[in-house]
Amino acid sequence: xxxxxxxxxxxxxxxxxxxxxxxxxxxxxxxxxxxxxxxxxxxxxxxxxxxxxxxxxxxxxxxxxxxxxxxxxxxxxxxxxxxxxxxxxxxxxxxxxxxxxxxxxxxxxxxxxxxxxxxxxxxxxxxxxxxxxxxxxxxxxxxxxxxxxxxxxxxxxxxxxxxxxxxxxxxxxxxxxxxxxxxxxxxxxxxxxxxxxxxxxxxxxxxxxxxxxxxxxxxxxxxxxxxxxxxxxxxxxxxxxxxxxxxxxxxxxxxxxxxxxxxxxxxxxxxxxxxxxxxxxxxxxxxxxxxxxxxxxxxxxxxxxxxxxxxxxxxxxxxxxxxxxxxxxxxxxxxxxxxxxxxxxxx
Amino acid sequence: xxxxxxxxxxxxxxxxxxxxxxxxxxxxxxxxxxxxxxxxxxxxxxxxxxxxxxxxxxxxxxxxxxxxxxxxxxxxxxxxxxxxxxxxxxxxxxxxxxxxxxxxxxxxxxxxxxxxxxxxxxxxxxxxxxxxxxxxxxxxxxxxxxxxxxxxxxxxxxxxxxxxxxxxxxxxxxxxxxxxxxxxxxxxxxxxxxxxxxxxxxxxxxxxxxxxxxxxxxxxxxxxxxxxxxxxxxxxxxxxxxxxxxxxxxxxxxxxxxxxxxxxxxxxxxxxxxxxxxxxxxxxxxxxxxxxxxxxxxxxxxxxxxxxxxxxxxxxxxxxxxxxxxxxxxxxxxxxxxxxxxxxxxxxxxxxxxxxxxxxxxxxxxxxxxxxxxxxxxxxxxxxxxxxxxxxxxxxxxxxxxxxxxxxxxxxxxxxxxxxxxxxxxxxxxxxxxxxxxxxxxxxxxxxxxxxxxxxxxxxxxxxxxxxxxxxxxxxxxxxxxxxxxxxxxxxxxxxxxxxxxxxxxxxxxxxxxxxxxxxxxxxxxxxxxxxxxxxxxxxxxxxxxxxxxxxxxxxxxxxxxxxxxxxxxxxxxxxxxxxxxxxxxxxxxxxxxxxxxxxxxxxx
Numbered sequence: 001x002x003x004x005x006x007x008x009x010x011x012x013x014x015x016x017x018x019x020x021x022x023x024x025x026x027x028x029x030x031x032x033x034x035x036x037x038x039x040x041x042x043x044x045x046x047x048x049x050x051x052x053x054x055x056x057x058x059x060x061x062x063x064x065x066x067x068x069x070x071x072x073x074x075x076x077x078x079x080x081x082x083x084x085x086x087x088x089x090x091x092x093x094x095x096x097x098x099x100x101x102x103x104x105x106x107x108x109x110x111x112x113x114x115x116x117x118x119x120x121x122x123x124x125x126x127x128x129x130x131x132x133x134x135x136x137x138x139x140x141x142x143x144x145x146x147x148x149x150x151x152x153x154x155x156x157x158x159x160x161x162x163x164x165x166x167x168x169x170x171x172x173x174x175x176x177x178x179x180x181x182x183x184x185x186x187x188x189x190x191x192x193x194x195x196x197x198x199x200x201x202x203x204x205x206x207x208x209x210x211x212x213x214x215x216x217x218x219x220x221x222x223x224x225x226x227x228x229x230x231x232x233x234x235x236x237x238x239x240x241x242x243x244x245x246x247x248x249x250x251x252x253x254x255x256x257x258x259x260x261x262x263x264x265x266x267x268x269x270x271x272x273x274x275x276x277x278x279x280x281x282x283x284x285x286x287x288x289x290x291x292x293x294x295x296x297x298x299x300x301x302x303x304x305x306x307x308x309x310x311x312x313x314x315x316x317x318x319x320x321x322x323x324x325x326x327x328x329x330x331x332x333x334x335x336x337x338x339x340x341x342x343x344x345x346x347x
Numbered sequence: 348x349x350x351x352x353x354x355x356x357x358x359x360x361x362x363x364x365x366x367x368x369x370x371x372x373x374x375x376x377x378x379x380x381x382x383x384x385x386x387x388x389x390x391x392x393x394x395x396x397x398x399x400x401x402x403x404x405x406x407x408x409x410x411x412x413x414x415x416x417x418x419x420x421x422x423x424x425x426x427x428x429x430x431x432x433x434x435x436x437x438x439x440x441x442x443x444x445x446x447x448x449x450x451x452x453x454x455x456x457x458x459x460x461x462x463x464x465x466x467x468x469x470x471x472x473x474x475x476x477x478x479x480x481x482x483x484x485x486x487x488x489x490x491x492x493x494x495x496x497x498x499x500x501x502x503x504x505x506x507x508x509x510x511x512x513x514x515x516x517x518x519x520x521x522x523x524x525x526x527x528x529x530x531x532x533x534x535x536x537x538x539x540x541x542x543x544x545x546x547x548x549x550x551x552x553x554x555x556x557x558x559x560x561x562x563x564x565x566x567x568x569x570x571x572x573x574x575x576x577x578x579x580x581x582x583x584x585x586x587x588x589x590x591x592x593x594x595x596x597x598x599x600x601x602x603x604x605x606x607x608x609x610x611x612x613x614x615x616x617x618x619x620x621x622x623x624x625x626x627x628x629x630x631x632x633x634x635x636x637x638x639x640x641x642x643x644x645x646x647x648x649x650x651x652x653x654x655x656x657x658x659x660x661x662x663x664x665x666x667x668x669x670x671x672x673x674x675x676x677x678x679x680x681x682x683x684x685x686x687x688x689x690x691x692x693x694x695x696x697x698x699x700x701x702x703x704x705x706x707x708x709x710x711x712x713x714x715x716x717x718x719x720x721x722x723x724x725x726x727x728x729x730x731x732x733x734x735x736x737x738x739x740x741x742x743x744x745x746x747x748x749x750x751x752x753x754x755x756x757x758x759x760x761x762x763x764x765x766x767x768x769x770x771x772x773x774x775x776x777x778x779x780x781x782x783x784x785x786x787x788x789x790x791x792x793x794x795x796x797x798x799x800x801x802x803x804x805x806x807x808x809x810x811x812x813x814x815x816x817x818x819x820x821x822x823x824x825x826x827x828x829x830x831x832x833x834x835x836x837x838x839x840x841x842x843x844x845x846x847x848x849x850x851x852x853x854x855x856x857x858x859x860x861x862x863x864x865x866x867x868x869x870x871x872x873x874x875x876x877x878x879x880x881x882x883x884x885x886x887x888x889x890x891x892x893x894x895x896x897x898x899x900x901x902x903x904x905x906x907x908x909x910x911x912x913x914x915x916x917x918x919x920x921x922x923x924x925x926x927x928x929x930x931x932x933x934x935x936x937x938x939x940x941x942x943x944x945x946x947x948x949x950x951x952x
Contacts, residue, residue, distance in 0.1 A: 061929055061933075062932070065933070065936075092947060092951065096943060096947045100943060110935065110936070110939040111939065113925060113931075114932060116925070117925065150946075152946060164922055167915065167918045167919040167921075167923065168919065168922055168923040169923075170919035170923075171920055172923070181923075
């Protein structure tokens with residue numbers, strides 16, 4: 001793409017999210033969301049083939065609907081309270097509509113159906129932006145209206161997200177869809193804690209973003225998009241194969257790695273609030289996530305996938321992809337668990 | 348000092364002499380059967396005198412002979428209770444047995460083990476006498492089990508035949524189920540009183556439980572519905588066995604037990620209602636089954652079963668003495684029916700299928716006339732034997748405050764009695780012969796003729812003699828409307844007429860194929876087919892599954908691991924099977940929104 005247009009598009013995307021983060025007027029929040037929506041559409045279609053265009057149009061439809069519902073909620077709030085500024089207390093109907101709209105934007109169950117579809121149709125880097133950057137704005141709005149969200153509803157949606165994210169990912173071999181379902185499950189974990197301790201949601205979001213960025217970059221390095229392709233990466237980039245192992249295990253939430261930290265905190269917070277059954281179920285369902293990560297690890301790093309002998313002998317060429325900070329992020333996403341005390345005081 | 352006790356004991360001991368003699372060389376001679384028959388005749392004469400003493404002077408006796416042992420508070424003695432029931436039943440049973448013994452001297456003439464046959468019949472008779480005259484439950488149980496065992500040995504007389512062996516086993520098994528009830532009653536009485544003597548038991552306040560036990564015992568022994576299939580299968584035995592055991596004597600033991608315990612039964616309404624309903628179901632069901640049978644002995648067996656149901660109905664309407672009277676009169680004509688069937692069977696060279704008989708009226712005149720008299724007595728023709736008991740029963744049922752449904756069914760079964768009796772007469776006696784013409788048919792043997800003659804006299808006169816000589820035990824029912832009095836007669840006549848019409852249809856050349864509803868009757872209500880296979884198979888299967896696969900395969904393997912795996916994989920395929928149509932996604936979003944709205948309205952924070 002023309003560097004001028006792409007810089008304009010990326011700038012619009014960036015500033016759209018920032019406008020949503022910084023504003024206290026409902027209308028401007030909506031403006032920011034729309035800006036990021038419109039800006040990301042060409043990013044999604046950066047490789048113009050029918051599948052990408054289909055994905056982009058699906059994304060647009062869903063997000064536009066969500067934005068409209070959000071607008072409606074803001075207007076109802078204005079009608080009832082007479083003010084546009086975002087505050088903690090909003091009436092029930094607005095709160096409900098906001099919850100639904102933001103769940104649609106985030107990809108929280110039962111509004112999760114678009115996430116795997118769209119993620120599968122777009123190139124890897126676009127998928128990265130979709131699954132990480134686009135989550136910041138809705139979660140920040142949720143953070144701000146957290147006290148008035150209907151507790152039962154959000155808990156139910158969170159639990160369902162974790163369930164559906166786990167079950168959906170079991171049946172996939174395409175890596176983008178696996179990461180999409182993992183995103184749904186992580187959104188569930190984030191929304192589970194939002195009524196009790198919204199800061200933990202943000203923390204979870206940050207760590208999730210770090211892990212997902214890492215994952216996408218590792219996949220982007222050799223353009224692996226399916227399990228089969230990933231399974232002969234031991235030959236092409238053996239070091240990256242082992243890093244994929246660590247990052248996937250961290251994403252699944254195994255203890256000595258960073259990904260354990262948000263889950264641990266969330267469970268602790270829920271149990272402190274006398275909520276025992278829900279975190280038990282959530283933890284058990286997270287095992288499903290871990291299972292399909294382990295399946296990936298099994299076929300890529302732990303075992304040699306069956307292949308003909310010709311594929312086993314390769315020249316290792318130098319890779320020309322730009323993968324900024326891949327090693328730094330990899331270290332941060334696997335070895336940050338000892339930093340837990342300082343991270344929990346940050347928020 | 349009169350001879351009452353001596354005569355009775357002598358009568359019983361005379362029956363034992365042939366058993367003792369069977370250990371000697373006399374057992375191998377060919378006059379042993381005659382000796383047995385003669386000893387029964389002597390026993391009959393000896394016990395008629397005490398019966399006459401009872402009829403005249405109301406002289407009852409309890410003979411308590413021998414004290415066997417005492418266990419804590421229970422005395423086990425050998426005691427004989429000679430009251431109304433036993434003193435009336437003994438002569439009848441001995442008379443009928445005498446005739447049957449003489450008949451079987453002709454019937455089993457060519458059997459090489461005829462001496463053993465007579466010994467078995469005699470042992471049966473002895474145990475039946477023990478049952479009838481016992482004064483305590485223990486002795487009754489000895490007689491009870493004794494008749495069961497002898498029934499087994501006699502049904503399986505021709506043990507080379509598989510069907511005979513299975514029928515014998517079937518009889519034992521069904522009787523055993525009934526014995527559970529008997530032992531239950533014995534145990535209850537052991538807990539709640541200190542003896543098993545009948546005099547003491549009748550003073551006990553009983554709950555429903557021992558009476559249920561007695562009812563179960565009667566169901567088993569007297570082939571009531573639920574434990575009835577052994578009676579038609581028992582026709583595998585020789586005809587004298589069917590005549591003695593399975594028509595007159597053994598199968599009435601269950602009813603006799605209930606009649607003995609009538610002081611306990613008459614206070615318990617539930618027991619009587621149960622007996623009434625059970626008897627009504629039995630009588631109708633077996634009458635229906637008798638309608639389409641083709642074996643002459645099976646028809647008579649089902650007729651027996653139907654009459655046993657009628658006896659149970661009589662007990663249910665609180666008329667034990669009428670039931671007992673029916674036992675006595677029924678013995679005569681039923682034994683005679685079996686003997687006539689035996690005569691027909693042997694004369695046609697062992698042909699038992701009525702479809703292959705016919706035209707015997709001219710060939711066997713005496714047999715056919717006694718068959719007809721027996722059938723008329725069975726259906727309750729006025730002033731023959733059956734009338735004096737059966738008509739009284741129907742009258743009593745009509746005028747009592749009883750279950751109207753049970754009454755209806757009993758009346759229906761009464762008319763069906765006429766139907767199947769007509770069927771036997773029509774197919775066996777009337778029309779043109781359907782058997783091969785080379786058999787020599789004759790009635791020349793005096794043993795055959797005399798025995799049937801005796802029972803013929805009994806079938807005609809015994810009802811009159813018995814009912815006018817027995818002491819009245821309760822107020823008889825004298826007044827009722829005309830239509831109630833003649834109900835039994837009318838339904839019987841209606842049955843005869845309908846049956847004759849239907850049977851005439853078989854003379855047409857064109858066969859109209861009948862519907863499938865006759866299969867209910869032919870297959871005995873599907874009861875043996877289902878109940879002989881399905882419950883044992885289920886029991887064995889469950890026990891096998893419990894023993895082998897429950898722990899290892901199910902608990903260890905399938906419950907948690909496989910269940911979790913299958914659940915998760917099916918949930919995964921269910922939830923991630925998307926079509927990709929955005930229309931469907933929006934539809935689901937709409938549904939979710941509506942549900943969320945409902946949720947927020949009904950569960951507000």
